Amino acid sequence: MKPLSDSWRHCVGTGRINLALRSDYRESLALVRRDIGFRHIRGHGLLSDDMGVHRKSAVDGGVRYSFTYLDQVFDTYLELGIRPFVELGFMPTALASGEDTVFWWKGNITPPRDHAEWAALVRAVLLHLVDRYGVDEVRTWPVEVWNEPNLVNFWKDADQDAYFRLYETTARAVKDVDAGLQVGGPALSPGADDWWAPFADFVSRRDVPVDFVSRHAYASGPAQQIPFGTYQTLDAPHALLDQFDAPRKHLAGTRLAGLPVHITEFNTSYRPDNPIHDTAYNAAYLAPVLVGGLDLADSYSYWTFCDVFEEDNVPTSVFHGGFGLLTHRQVPKPTYHLYAFLARMGAWVLARGDDHLVCVDGDGRVTVLAWQPVGGTDGPDAGERHEVRVSFALRGPRAFVRRERVNEHDGNAFAAWRELGRPASPDTRTFDVLRDCARPAVEHRSVAVEAGRVELRLSLARHEVTFVEVLPVRPQEHTGLDDRRLLGASDDRLVAEHER
Amino acid sequence: MKPLSDSWRHCVGTGRINLALRSDYRESLALVRRDIGFRHIRGHGLLSDDMGVHRKSAVDGGVRYSFTYLDQVFDTYLELGIRPFVELGFMPTALASGEDTVFWWKGNITPPRDHAEWAALVRAVLLHLVDRYGVDEVRTWPVEVWNEPNLVNFWKDADQDAYFRLYETTARAVKDVDAGLQVGGPALSPGADDWWAPFADFVSRRDVPVDFVSRHAYASGPAQQIPFGTYQTLDAPHALLDQFDAPRKHLAGTRLAGLPVHITEFNTSYRPDNPIHDTAYNAAYLAPVLVGGLDLADSYSYWTFCDVFEEDNVPTSVFHGGFGLLTHRQVPKPTYHLYAFLARMGAWVLARGDDHLVCVDGDGRVTVLAWQPVGGTDGPDAGERHEVRVSFALRGPRAFVRRERVNEHDGNAFAAWRELGRPASPDTRTFDVLRDCARPAVEHRSVAVEAGRVELRLSLARHEVTFVEVLPVRPQEHTGLDDRRLLGASDDRLVAEHER
Amino acid sequence: MKPLSDSWRHCVGTGRINLALRSDYRESLALVRRDIGFRHIRGHGLLSDDMGVHRKSAVDGGVRYSFTYLDQVFDTYLELGIRPFVELGFMPTALASGEDTVFWWKGNITPPRDHAEWAALVRAVLLHLVDRYGVDEVRTWPVEVWNEPNLVNFWKDADQDAYFRLYETTARAVKDVDAGLQVGGPALSPGADDWWAPFADFVSRRDVPVDFVSRHAYASGPAQQIPFGTYQTLDAPHALLDQFDAPRKHLAGTRLAGLPVHITEFNTSYRPDNPIHDTAYNAAYLAPVLVGGLDLADSYSYWTFCDVFEEDNVPTSVFHGGFGLLTHRQVPKPTYHLYAFLARMGAWVLARGDDHLVCVDGDGRVTVLAWQPVGGTDGPDAGERHEVRVSFALRGPRAFVRRERVNEHDGNAFAAWRELGRPASPDTRTFDVLRDCARPAVEHRSVAVEAGRVELRLSLARHEVTFVEVLPVRPQEHTGLDDRRLLGASDDRLVAEHER
């Protein structure tokens, strides 16, 4: 048996780093750590003005590097047991060569006015991190240079030469601090596979350090906007897996072949206001992607863990199509449960299929993740039900089977919210109702192990993701106990259960 | 409309007071406070040796009153927002006239060696309480004299004259401290209605203070013991209501007529090892008792809030037929949910019936408690399903309906525990499974309000207790939103929901 | 005896409202609530863009009022037991008539493009608050119109007529929602007493609602800036009291005479980067102001409770001269202790003087607040020590005296930080050291009550603020106890203490 690898939870995305100062963010991250256990976290804006790292005095023009907020954020991450996946960007205004910005919060996307000053800033940041957290710790944090330089939104004119220059300056500055630090890029958006060859060529030619390569993956088509919202088409799930796989293909034969590949962002839609993110459909769509990705990349980082996120201004409603696994105030969405289910799978893979994954632990506990396959905009309608059958060996005479279900109704706060009339700003009681309706439905029963095997027939509802835990049972003897003597048990059902 | 009175949660029972020092007890009490909100708590053994209140020095024979543990317990109660219902007993060994004891923990049940010393002890305790907590606070705590003196187990020879003497000494000692303190008795067990007339006569004749009267109510027949367990027959639920009503009947025309009546203990079975307490049957059985009791007594105190309880020695298994609403480590039983449901009912009674209670709040929220009636040992079998229909007025165009179900399968940790093979001492993971399976099943939907009314048809499973919350909904407008554009929503179901 | 009024803690200032979303802020506020107990909290920027209240769709130009963050902030306040003192401002960009802004975070300070739209916004906000929190609650929240309109920094051209027009529109919009809401202004900065007469005249003439008047008070002179810091001169403490008193003087005889006066901001210096705020000098300077203010205003609101504050960009160091009672990560400054001491004073004022305040509680507990008077830049040097003598009646034979001291060394994290080499970004261990050194020094002893009185001679160190608590003692008898038999106690000191 193969072990279930951790690449599905190696990393998760977050709104801009400054948002990590917020309570709602921290409480959400604590929950995500407890239930899912992501190892690293990656977001934009570490060097943007609102982090106050690069400060120029108005009195004498002197520069001071300041870590007031950076320390608060990284201290919090480490306290919560999650490590940074450092993205270096965007440009501090006082260091920028231009005024172009991205997002509502105005991240400056122009090259540095002066590459030496930029290198000094990068060295100062890394030195501070090594000083504060220890070099052994910081060596485990990948350092990625910029974000999606192939798009004009994120990098002035999407200028490839300018990015390569920035990459080189940055990578060398990082290595100046400690040769053991890991640096990589080029953090491409989908549709930029023509950058791979020049990137490999550039770094090879100039012998620039590269410890990993990275790109992003999204499955959505063009945005059709409505006020405070967006609709989009979706490709089939396999489109995402193809994107995961692209770096390896394109780098085969280059000096970069064999390097770790990190998909540093992925999701169905790349829009922070597409309601698809709030649905059970999103979970059913991504289930085979999470399982399929295990073979294709060293990590693929869900963009993002929660809806504390402001790229397109402050959300106007609790459900607003945000990327988050959780929306505001820790209301889990169906995709949250998909991840939480996967986190409870066993250590060893017993079986994999188009609609299921079966694992087992050393103590005999068997777990099943099953889903209804869905096909994106052009796929066939998923149907009202989907049957999954799995069968596996189990020790002992009986088993306890517990199942949790998430679909268009169960474990679906978004469904409850619509039934509640879509309150933009729910009161405390309504938030409690939403969290309550967000819990997966639970079923349990006792089954006989027949000929050393258990066979499960699982009937899934529309867009369902199901988690099943099967525990071997050793019934304990209690002399004199006779359930038939319990009132209301006259029909022998209670008793029968042990005799089936 | 009548307000829903609080008498059902005026008081709850507890294992002996010393057990309140324990963590498991305190965590359970905190949960019960949060979810149910009992006002007072009553248990045995306040003056028993393990509380260390009455201490005699072996060196010089001097007596010291000590409140080390008493303060810890009452401080805890008040911190948790629950007040003592003080039961004075049992006898400190150094003050006892004999060696007879009750329970595994050996509460001494003999009269005081010296009534003056007993009175001094009572005064010292009450004075300390008034000093520590303030007289206004302590005046809200009823003080009950002894427990079930009509039984030889609890009072030497069940000697009525001796009890009346104890009552008089005690009541006068209490009033010596402050005339505003409330004292009462005689805390009779079932089957002792012949004590009422003599008690009324005695206190009238001698002008002894009585501020309330108290008795207990149980519905179970003789114990048929097995190792570490007991089975019993049960009368019909109405038997309990008759017992609640008995003091008023028997005291009519006496000086005690019109005094508050406290049922200071009640449950189905009086045995701490009868598995009935762990079942959904117990909850269905007690539902009409909790609702019916509202008219009959000023309080009826469920015996007891949790299974941290040792009358018959240390429980040998997590489920062991204990009285508790919670078993060890905060695993809720079905009857816990019955109480928690009642705690969430609205402020005003809209309708009552044999199988339901409907309430409403000022903001229009309607709540329904419904149950399948069950009849005790000689009643007919309850059947596989039970239908309840309720109908009520509601403002606005639509309503959100949320339902929670507890029955032989849902919200039933005892059922899951049996399926798990009845592990006496579950590990941490199994405790998590039990707590998870103890959650009521949740359903929700949107319904149209037709002609200003909502009609609910509730189908209950075997031994089910159901809670329904109906919230008026004002749908909010979100320009441009069109659920038909969401992937997987092509069948118009999502849309239809707002047009029904 | 007069009760000690609550006006000193009626309100406290805060950095812009958006910062209330942060963890460091919330943890600091929780501490301040626990130790000081401010009733209300007031800050800028409720309507600024980063709160997202007024949102205009880029798709169809429609306006949506959104309360995503406002609800999070006010929910937090109320959970923590503190109420808003609502300041309406600054101008949402989409509603502004110009582009002038204040502060690093760019609050727009121009009048509304359209007064009807502004009035609609004000009504929408107040309606939402009343809907969410209930009208009875919101009626207790003062609503202040704008901030320091007499300064060009805060109001375009400091245009008085334009402010009066804004005031009228706003006040009428507030009262449209509910006539019981309290509205006021004009929130003047120091040096603008010439605004009182025209304001009184304007509102009288047009019968505009005014429920309270407000202004600010600061004692500092012009700023002399260094990189990331500022030095200033300070007037004597009485200058602040004169400012507190000014509204009553200037409004005498107008229709506004007798209205509640709220000093909605005050501090020594008005600069967020003046190190004076971090010192013991600041506490000693403000002690007589807090006590003297009790007679002069209905509230005076310390600006601000913590250093999570960004008017002049992100602080570059943990101590940076911020306004806060606490600097980042809950390190208390000396002025924090001044407030915490005052919060522990008794209910009734026994004596007041230039360097002390003595209070007593119903149970006989006596408390003393004493300080070394300091005089601002032109005052004499304070000297190395200052003696305070107080004398008061006390019941019983002995007293327990506990004293806490804050001065240039004790209870002074800023002193420790300088000794530590002024680390801009301390590590976790250093933060622990700072918090430890921030605790007041504690002394305690037993004194005899002589002739029914206790006399205390308190020797204060440089810039000290001292708190003394005197508890009447009833020694308890413990038969046989003899401290002379304790090892090391042979010198009778332990014994002597009870015989002095």
Next chain:
Amino acid sequence: MKPLSDSWRHCVGTGRINLALRSDYRESLALVRRDIGFRHIRGHGLLSDDMGVHRKSAVDGGVRYSFTYLDQVFDTYLELGIRPFVELGFMPTALASGEDTVFWWKGNITPPRDHAEWAALVRAVLLHLVDRYGVDEVRTWPVEVWNEPNLVNFWKDADQDAYFRLYETTARAVKDVDAGLQVGGPALSPGADDWWAPFADFVSRRDVPVDFVSRHAYASGPAQQIPFGTYQTLDAPHALLDQFDAPRKHLAGTRLAGLPVHITEFNTSYRPDNPIHDTAYNAAYLAPVLVGGLDLADSYSYWTFCDVFEEDNVPTSVFHGGFGLLTHRQVPKPTYHLYAFLARMGAWVLARGDDHLVCVDGDGRVTVLAWQPVGGTDGPDAGERHEVRVSFALRGPRAFVRRERVNEHDGNAFAAWRELGRPASPDTRTFDVLRDCARPAVEHRSVAVEAGRVELRLSLARHEVTFVEVLPVRPQEHTGLDDRRLLGASDDRLVAEHER
């Protein structure tokens, strides 16, 4: 340099195991874990009736092993990060050969009625532990057979042959479960060194497993009792070290030579009601014992971590001479601070003396523990002050020196309690006062490093234990900063501090 070994905190004692179910106990243990970090915990009564492990049915006489409480206790220990040091005893009543008991709580001290049944019980307990916690974990838990069998109080007739038989039965039963489990004894009280030779002889002769040896150490003379208290004489501290050393001496040359030696109990006095335990004298007395013991034994276990303890009945007062480092409700005693100071010492021993220990960490932090030597009943009076001088190398130009002091006044809740009139049952406010007065006094300053060294002259008060932490300081530059410009700093003191 030698590392500072962990033997001083390898283990700590506790009241009987059943008390671990209590909240006060658990909160105290959590504190002790946080501040001191003991590795193991050992107490009596694991098999006594109140743990309910060995249960005999009254219905059919069958025996059931039950772990309801044992699991709660050990789960708690492990959650808190402390491991059991298992002591097997006392005898379950249903398995006992006689009725002799020890302590108020009546632990049965007679041999088993049937050694086979006892062995079955031991195996059942160990099997359960291995099953629940894993064999790797349980192998780290020493298993000790019985307690002080050389005393008639603890073992019927102090019968050596009977103990050896019990030891053999038990040790073999333990090894039956897993050969890797560690078993040992004989848990002798002081004054029983004549048992070593026969014990070594017995186990050698019969080849009985022994993985470690254990004994206890106390320094007190005969008890002179007063009501609810005891006074005793004390030998000099070295008497305890001699006792630590005795097993190695007596076992030299036997088969048991070289085995780990665990001092499974030690303290000044062996009485749970001797006020010496509450004093600073106790801490000063034990300081050289904790340091001296590092060379002599593999562990020495302070008896006990808190005053939740009932050997001699329920304590009648918050301070009552209990063994605990903490008295009830987490009030630390001086000896608590001695341990907490030791827990903060550095990793490497730099110097040791009669009145001090100096350690250093890898990052250059130096720590000093110093104490005033005291000599027991016959030693000379300690004097009013004691001077300690230490000198050590330090990197960098300056150092930050922080000192914490515990003596007859500072960090001394017992002193404050006496000044408060010895309230037996303090109210909540008084408990807060006690905890506040229990904090060590803190001093801090900046010193210059001269010629690469720091020299400290520490003046200790009567019975003082002092902890000093010296941190190397790298002053950070802040352009333009000039403390002379701060108000009140005109005397150059602030400035001077950096120039000394």
